[in-house]
Amino acid sequence: MNLFSFTAHFGTEEDCRIHFKEQRDLQGVICTKCNSKNHYWKKDKWSYECKNCKYRTSLRKGTIMEFSKLSFLVWYKAMFLMSATKKGFSAKEIQKQLGLKRYEPVWSMVHKLRTAMGNRDSMYTLEGMIEFDEAYYTVESSEIEQEKGIRGKGAVGKQNVAMMAESTFLENIETGKKEKHVRFFKAKVLQGHDSEEINEIIQESIDNQSIVFTDKSTSYVDIADFVELHVMEKSSKETTKETLKWVHIAISNAKRNLLGNYHKIKRKYLQLYLNEFVYKLNRRYFGEKLFDRLIIANIKGLGN
Known part of the structure; x- marks a missing residue:
């Protein structure tokens, strides 16, 4: 519009x-009182009135x-x-x-x-062929974090995020060349960097009949238990360009988007900003x- x-x-x-x-x-x-779906509209009150129990629900409720x-x-x-x-x-x-x-x-x-x-x-899960990887995003650290000088995956000024891309190979009829095309994405802020948290994200976000592609991080050792097939490849320029192509494009675009539009994103709000980025990305053809x-x-x- x-x-x-x-x-x-x-x-x-x-x-x-x-x-x-x-x-x-x-x-x-x-109706939040009796679960009925039948209502009258009370225009003078700008509210719905339940036909069953007469409980009123405002337009905003x-x-x-x-x-x-x-x-x-x-x-x-x-x-x-x-x-x-x-x-x-x-x-x-x-x-x-x-x-x-x-x-x-x-x-x-x-x-x-x-x-x-x-x-x-x-509400939706990714399915088919899924690219999965992680990346650091710049965040504003709290005074407590700065005083403690936290290192590693929760380092000061950095936040680890899991990014997923639903991709598939399509063949060009004219050239016969197969290229990856992408559909939907998901992004989840990680609280740590362990296999248990990764496993939970996989189960919540990806259909169990999917094929998941990752690098050889030790945090991914159990993924095969939750999907049809887990393919691990050693991190390299070739892996980034081919196997994990779309997930890395999404990571890069998200970083540019957040840094270019928002000043000092706090760690606890990063997921909300990623929600907006991914929501629009998944509906990029909606116009x-x-x-x-x-x-x-x-x-x-x-x-x-």
């Missing part, structure tokens, strides 16, 4: 409310907007900005674009949207429909 189209459709608070209700009606409303005092119009503008570009906006820039005085509500809104993006992508998908992520944001 471009700026002209957004302004034409969502120029007022009522426009946004009506549209949000239409989208929520399509997703369905479940159960969505990521539930406890926000910001208007629907502000939320819609923020979602438009966040879906309008691949690179993204910082909360400070969104505050500036929206002309709001207080930073904290905008910061909270943006991170809730990033949480919703992550929740949507967590103007990305805004509509973000509305749905808003509605389903609490894992409903």
Whole structure:
């Protein structure tokens, strides 16, 4: 959706409310008291009333907007900005674009949207041929971390992240050459660097009938227990260019994206920024429909 189209459709608070209700009606409303799916719409209260127990559900309840005092119009503008570009906006820039005085509500809104993006992508597992690798990302260290001088995988200023890419070989009919093509991605911030955590991520993120490609890290020794086949190759330039091609492209692009758009990402919020990057990457062909998908992520944001 471009700026002209957004302004034409969502120029007022009522426009946004009506549209949000239409989208929520399509997703369905479940009564939190009796689990009924049948409701009346109380227009004077802007709420749903359960036909079974008469419990009322506000238009925001159960969505990521539930406890926000910001208007629907502000939320819609923020979602438009966040879906309008691949690179993204910082909360400070969104505050500036929206002309709001207080930073904290905008910061909270943006991170809730990033949480919703992550929740949507967590519903799906990767399958087929999967490239798996890890990389360090630059983060802002806390004063405690700086004082302790932490080293290794949790080193000061660095955070280890597992990146996964769902790829497959396709043959060029004209040349007969086989090249890897990519579909979907996942990114998970690692708390440490041990096989137990890696195993948990594999089970959560990858279908057990998949083929997983990695380097020969000792943390990957048990992956074969959770997938159809685990192929390990020694780290080299050739491995990076061929076997783990797409996962390394994603790692590189994510680093440029985060460093270029956000200033001093705190370690504890890195996963949220990665949520946004991967969400957009997985929907890179959606075009103007990305805004509509973000509305749905808003509605389903609490894992409903």
